[in-house]
Amino acid sequence: MTKILSENGAFPDQVLLAAARERGAYAGLRQAITESPQDVILEVTESNLRGRGGAGFPTGRKWGFLRFDSNRPPYLLCNADESEPGTFKDHWLLEHDPHQVIEGILIGAHAIQASQAYLYIRGEYTSLLPTITRALEEARAEGLLGPDILQSGRSVDITVVTGAGAYICGEETGLMESLEGKRAYPRVRPPFPAVRGFAGRPTVVNNVETLANLPWIIRHGAQAFRAVGTSDSSGTKLVSLSGCINRPGVYEVPMGYSLMQLLEEEGGGLPPGRHLKAVIPGGTSVPVLTADEVRSVTIDFESMRAAGTLLGSGGMIVFDDSVSMPQMLGAISHFYATESCGECTPCREGTGWMDAIVARLLDGHPQGDDLDRLLRIANNIEGRTICGLGDAAVQPVRSFVSKFLPEFEALIQNAAPSEQPEWQGHGHGPRTARYGPLEDEARRSEPVTGQPTYRW
Numbered sequence: 001m002t003k004i005l006s007e008n009g010a011f012p013d014q015v016l017l018a019a020a021r022e023r024g025a026y027a028g029l030r031q032a033i034t035e036s037p038q039d040v041i042l043e044v045t046e047s048n049l050r051g052r053g054g055a056g057f058p059t060g061r062k063w064g065f066l067r068f069d070s071n072r073p074p075y076l077l078c079n080a081d082e083s084e085p086g087t088f089k090d091h092w093l094l095e096h097d098p099h100q101v102i103e104g105i106l107i108g109a110h111a112i113q114a115s116q117a118y119l120y121i122r123g124e125y126t127s128l129l130p131t132i133t134r135a136l137e138e139a140r141a142e143g144l145l146g147p148d149i150l151q152s153g154r155s156v157d158i159t160v161v162t163g164a165g166a167y168i169c170g171e172e173t174g175l176m177e178s179l180e181g182k183r184a185y186p187r188v189r190p191p192f193p194a195v196r197g198f199a200g201r202p203t204v205v206n207n208v209e210t211l212a213n214l215p216w217i218i219r220h221g222a223q224a225f226r227a228v229g230t231s232d233s234s235g236t237k238l239v240s241l242s243g244c245i246n247r248p249g250v251y252e253v254p255m256g257y258s259l260m261q262l263l264e265e266e267g268g269g270l271p272p273g274r275h276l277k278a279v280i281p282g283g284t285s286v287p288v289l290t291a292d293e294v295r296s297v298t299i300d301f302e303s304m305r306a307a308g309t310l311l312g313s314g315g316m317i318v319f320d321d322s323v324s325m326p327q328m329l330g331a332i333s334h335f336y337a338t339e340s341c342g343e344c345t346p347c348r349e350g351t352g353w354m355d356a357i358v359a360r361l362l363d364g365h366p367q368g369d370d371l372d373r374l375l376r377i378a379n380n381i382e383g384r385t386i387c388g389l390g391d392a393a394v395q396p397v398r399s400f401v402s403k404f405l406p407e408f409e410a411l412i413q414n415a416a417p418s419e420q421p422e423w424q425g426h427g428h429g430p431r432t433a434r435y436g437p438l439e440d441e442a443r444r445s446e447p448v449t450g451q452p453t454y455r456w
């Protein structure tokens with residue numbers, strides 16, 4: 001199998017510049033820097049590289065939106081926030097092959113004519129900082145970074161910034177706010193970052209894995225990249241595999257690779273005696289797949305979309321038949337409720353309500369038409385927020401309940417009769433109690449039907 005991103009990361013000395021260069025590091029930069037920025041953009045556009053940060057937007061097209069203006073030179077921001085649950089492949093790249101990422105940032109910066117790039121690293125990834133700092137210092141000492149790169153006349157510097165420890169800091173406009181020293185509230189678009197981004201300048205935000213593909217694309221050419229993968233999804237994908245699987249870890253597979261094959265071969269199968277129940281294929285922000293769906297899906301943008309889900313970040317979480325889906329949803333919903341930044345009302349209030357409802361189902365204290373109510377809240381969040389966090393929070397709720405409905409219905413059927421009359425309580429248990437007053441608001445505005453009416 002072609003390895004584009006992980007070919008050298010297994011060598012322990014790959015973090016050192018000399019060893020990395022012996023294996024070809026910075027050959028792509030040396031070539032790109034002799035080409036015009038427009039030619040580099042053309043090459044990347046032809047390669048059909050699509051963003052690996054979650055949305056899969058074509059990288060060359062994104063760069064093409066920038067209009068160069070010498071009075072307002074652009075910035076390139078490398079997004080290493082990696083807060084999506086179940087995702088740890090950017091960490092792997094930065095830990096094992098930092099020069100590949102640095103080279104990718106430099107090529108990207110050359111393409112968009114930026115002389116300053118930022119590497120925004122998740123606040124919790126402190127253990128990576130010595131490796132990255134050393135790699136940057138080595139590159140700078142060798143003239144690969146900083147003024148007059150490889151005597152080309154081009155200058156690009158990279159500054160490392162550690163994130164603020166919040167999921168929202170990975171959202172591109174939240175990231176910019178955070179980088180400007182402010183609270184990471186996402187920005188309303190337009191203006192789009194390509195027009196007005198970080199510090200008011202045109203800005204491109206790219207994911208670590210996206211940029212790490214660039215050295216290979218420049219060295220081998222767009223057509224070689226397109227030859228790997230499928231027609232719509234070129235190249236490979238780094239997958240973070242975790243959950244009920246014998247060999248969790250980061251694996252690189254060509255786009256179009258069978259998900260089942262990944263579980264059985266790379267992942268070494270499920271624990272003995274266990275059966276596959278479900279897989280979240282792209283971080284918790286995408287709809288879950290049932291075991292039957294997993295059997296027919298491949299790892300690429302189009303197959304995932306056809307199956308009603310998304311490739312997302314490629315954070316794949318495996319559930320076997322020992323897992324309670326309502327409990328998993330409880331953990332996931334709690335994550336979104338605590339990580340909602342609070343800027344948009346539907347997300348701020350709605351994620352808390354969804355968390356509270358799932359928590360009281362789990363606590364054995366369902367109220368009225370709770371499943372119906374969950375769906376209504378989800379529908380009222382989706383598409384009504386500035387950034388994608390609200391939409392992300394909705395996907396697991398909707399897909400878990402609709403695909404594993406009997407497990408949720410069983411919680412209601414087996415619940416002890418409520419000690420409090422319908423709609424009079426303030427929630428149950430410490431988690432629901434926290435949202436009590438917020439739910440009161442919801443209660444006032446919602447009709448009480450008494451009977452479940454959900455249509456998931």
Ligand SMILES: Cc1cc2nc3c(=O)[nH]c(=O)nc-3n(C[C@H](O)[C@H](O)[C@H](O)COP(=O)(O)O)c2cc1C
Pocket residue numbers: 050051052053054055056057059062079080081082083084167168169170171172173205206207208210211387388389392
């Ligand atoms: C709530 C939220 C969190 C995000 N977190 C990340 C992240 O940690 N890393 C990342 O690369 N993209 C993240 N994204 C996507 C970014 O906004 C952006 O689309 C991406 O960095 C663009 O890079 P790409 O085009 O190379 O994929 C997040 C989006 C949302 C809505």
